[in-house]
Each structure stands twice: as structure tokens, then as C-alpha cells.
Amino acid sequence: MTVAAWAVPLLVVGQFALLAVLPVVLALVGALRSVRDRAVRRAVFLLAAAYAAPLVVWLVRPDGAQSLSKDMHPGFAGLIVAASAALLATLHRARKQRCPGR
Incomplete structure (x- = not known):
């Protein structure tokens, strides 16, 4: 899940925003299946919602750009x-609490 969390901003900033759906979905599924910490789940849901908003706007608009990266407002990219x-x-906080000797 950590790799997916790093990949999302790299893909969005690198103008591959549509490909960022893969790490977002992986993080969401990973959090739902194996993480019990509520704060981690909330953070994953925040990331998924922040990514879904510009994606839905891009899909719904009939006059949208050819790619999500070109159509996405910079504010959405910053939010993601x-x-x-x-x-x-x-x-990181959840891992520190789980393994205090690290």
C-alpha cells in the first residue's frame, strides 16, 4: 500500500493521471482487506475521493480534453x-504503533 501511495502523486504530477487509477484502487482494496486502523482507512477513502472527483468530471463533460491530465484543474492535482x-x-504512524521497537 505504501508503494501505491507513492505512485499516485508521481503519476499525477508526471501527467499520467489516468494510470493513477491502478494504485488508487490497489490502496483502496488493500486498506479494506487487511488494515484495521480507522485512520488509514479514512486516509485511503480521502485519496480515492480526491482522485474520483476529477475523473468523474472528465468522464461526464462532453467537451473535455483528450486526457485526464490535461483536463484536471491544478487544484485537484494538489489535493490528490x-x-x-x-x-x-x-x-507511517500506524506502522510505528504496531512495531514500537523499530
Whole structure:
């Protein structure tokens, strides 16, 4: 899940926003299947919602650009990067609590 959380902002900033759906879905499924920490689940849902908003806007608009990266407002890209950073911080905190000797 950590690799997926790192991949999302890299793909969005690197102008491969549509491909970022894969790590978002992987993080969401991983959190639902194996993570019991509520904070991690909330952070994953925040990331999924932040990514889904521009994706839905791009799919629904009839006059949208040819790619999600070109159609996405920079504010959405910043929100996705911030949500991914929040997920990474939450994962780090959860790992520290689970393994205090690390």
C-alpha cells in the first residue's frame, strides 16, 4: 500500500493521471482487506475521493480534453498529492504503533 501511495502523486504530477487509477484502487482494496486502523482507512477513502472527483468530471463533460491530465484543474492535482501525503503519514504512524521497537 505504501508503494501505491507513492505512485499516485508521481503519476499525477508526471501527467499520467489516468494510470493513477491502478494504485488508487490497489490502496483502496488493500486498506479494506487487511488494515484495521480507522485512520488509514479514512486516509485511503480521502485519496480515492480526491482522485474520483476529477475523473468523474472528465468522464461526464462532453467537451473535455483528450486526457485526464490535461483536463484536471491544478487544484485537484494538489489535493490528490496532499491526500497521498496524508495517507503516507498515516501509514507511517500506524506502522510505528504496531512495531514500537523499530
